[in-house]
Amino acid sequence: MITVHITDDHRMLVEGLTLSINESNIAKVTGISSSLAQCRTALDAEIPDVLLLDINLPDGSGVDFCTEIKQKYPNLKVLILTAHNEYSIAKRVMHNGASGYILKNALSEEVITGIETVMSGQIFLCDEIDVLMKKRSENSIWLTVREQELLRLIIDGYTNQEIADKMFLSIETIKTYRKNLLLKLGARNSMVMVKIALEQKLI
Amino acid sequence: MITVHITDDHRMLVEGLTLSINESNIAKVTGISSSLAQCRTALDAEIPDVLLLDINLPDGSGVDFCTEIKQKYPNLKVLILTAHNEYSIAKRVMHNGASGYILKNALSEEVITGIETVMSGQIFLCDEIDVLMKKRSENSIWLTVREQELLRLIIDGYTNQEIADKMFLSIETIKTYRKNLLLKLGARNSMVMVKIALEQKLI
DNA sequence: CCTGTAATACCCTATAAATGGGAGTTTTTG
DNA sequence: CAAAAACTCCCATTTATAGGGTATTACAGG
Numbered sequence A, B: 001m002i003t004v005h006i007t008d009d010h011r012m013l014v015e016g017l018t019l020s021i022n023e024s025n026i027a028k029v030t031g032i033s034s035s036l037a038q039c040r041t042a043l044d045a046e047i048p049d050v051l052l053l054d055i056n057l058p059d060g061s062g063v064d065f066c067t068e069i070k071q072k073y074p075n076l077k078v079l080i081l082t083a084h085n086e087y088s089i090a091k092r093v094m095h096n097g098a099s100g101y102i103l104k105n106a107l108s109e110e111v112i113t114g115i116e117t118v119m120s121g122q123i124f125l126c127d128e129i130d131v132l133m134k135k136r137s138e139n140s141i142w143l144t145v146r147e148q149e150l151l152r153l154i155i156d157g158y159t160n161q162e163i164a165d166k167m168f169l170s171i172e173t174i175k176t177y178r179k180n181l182l183l184k185l186g187a188r189n190s191m192v193m194v195k196i197a198l199e200q201k202l203i
Numbered sequence C: 001c002c003t004g005t006a007a008t009a010c011c012c013t014a015t016a017a018a019t020g021g022g023a024g025t026t027t028t029t030g
Numbered sequence D: 001c002a003a004a005a006a007c008t009c010c011c012a013t014t015t016a017t018a019g020g021g022t023a024t025t026a027c028a029g030g
Helices: A011-023 A036-045 A062-072 A087-095 A108-119 A127-136 A145-155 A160-167 A171-185 A190-199 B011-023 B036-045 B062-072 B087-095 B108-119 B127-136 B145-155 B160-167 B171-185 B190-199
Strands: A002-007 A027-033 A050-053 A077-082 A100-103 B002-007 B027-033 B050-053 B077-082 B100-103
Touching: A002 A011, A002 A036, A002 A108, A011 A027, A011 A108, A011 B011, A011 B108, A027 A036, A036 A050, A036 A062, A050 A062, A050 A108, A062 A077, A062 A087, A077 A087, A077 A108, A087 A100, A087 A127, A100 A108, A100 A127, A108 B011, A145 A160, A145 A171, A145 A190, A145 B190, A160 A171, A171 A190, A190 B145, A190 B190, B002 B011, B002 B036, B002 B108, B011 B027, B011 B108, B027 B036, B027 B108, B036 B050, B036 B062, B050 B062, B050 B108, B062 B077, B062 B087, B077 B087, B077 B108, B087 B100, B087 B127, B100 B108, B100 B127, B145 B160, B145 B171, B145 B190, B160 B171, B171 B190
Parallel strands: A002 A027, A002 A050, A050 A077, A077 A100, B002 B027, B002 B050, B050 B077, B077 B100
Antiparallel strands: none
């Protein structure tokens, strides 16, 4: 029997999902947590086969947590379960070592299938995400590390001069990055750039 | 027995919640829909006592739908069930006639309690939202209609001159509004203003 | 009837961002 | 290794925004 730990703060959903998984006779839920902190503690005590992980947790992002957890427990399969159908998030978390990605608008059956699939060593993506990944894999907006740093500072309201000081770069370099960012994101000015960045969760 | 219709696109959650409600012996789920369009059709055929309504539906916002539905069926109790714990959303939807607001991190028990409460004619807010409403009811950021119009155009990247043309106002007026918006939102520039507006979903 | 708020408009100065160029050095990677 | 991508820097001009005021009108609420 495959053991599953669920980390999701939507307790309402967890309740139902736990029932479905336990009834499947394929896997059983051996633990539940609703925050990253709780999850860490639980995994220290007992490592399941599969971790069902949400992205929006009260104390942090599942995206970064995925990296952390895969370093600590390389054999643990992480299956993302979230409402986010943004390409940028799916891409990042899959690059961070997740074995699958299921949207919350799927049926719980699909989670069972996902659990089986990732346990067999394969990647599991729900249909919507699969389509999204293929559609965007070529013509995707992908920002470099520096661009992301800059974008974050712009969103936080720093001026070019302040950003230059913070990043120990010339203000001219900052201007160049801004030009490129506007181009890459197809934004006519920084306001739109901020909107796009937040909506597509590029940062 | 209280009849309940659930409109939510997270089918996984709906599955579990339906079970819980049906097992409660207080209410029963007589219909499920995962979009506003489906919900409209379903309600045309059969009006339940309570409508459990999500905010983020694929074809629109539950906030506006609430107004629509309360005009058509004034006796129908609308109980919002969503992951959004933003004051601005809760305030708007309650003003639009909702009878209650429950976050998805609640237990399904709380939904049962909510259903009973709203059927008795009272308002039901889950704890977190109740606190939020009290905390913010005095010192809340509340934008006037004109300010909201303006903010939307700013976020869409229009310059002051373009906004002035669109709103048939002097560019000087637009500048005045912008200054007030920056002040009200406590933003040091427009980038931060856009961030705040999107994060707090003021628009 | 007075007060406050919303909506409208104007002026001036300073700072910041957008536009449109060019050009060099690392780092990554096929 | 050679090419591509990422990272860095500079200049000049134009346009937009920020920050400081002030003022009129209309309307709602105490």
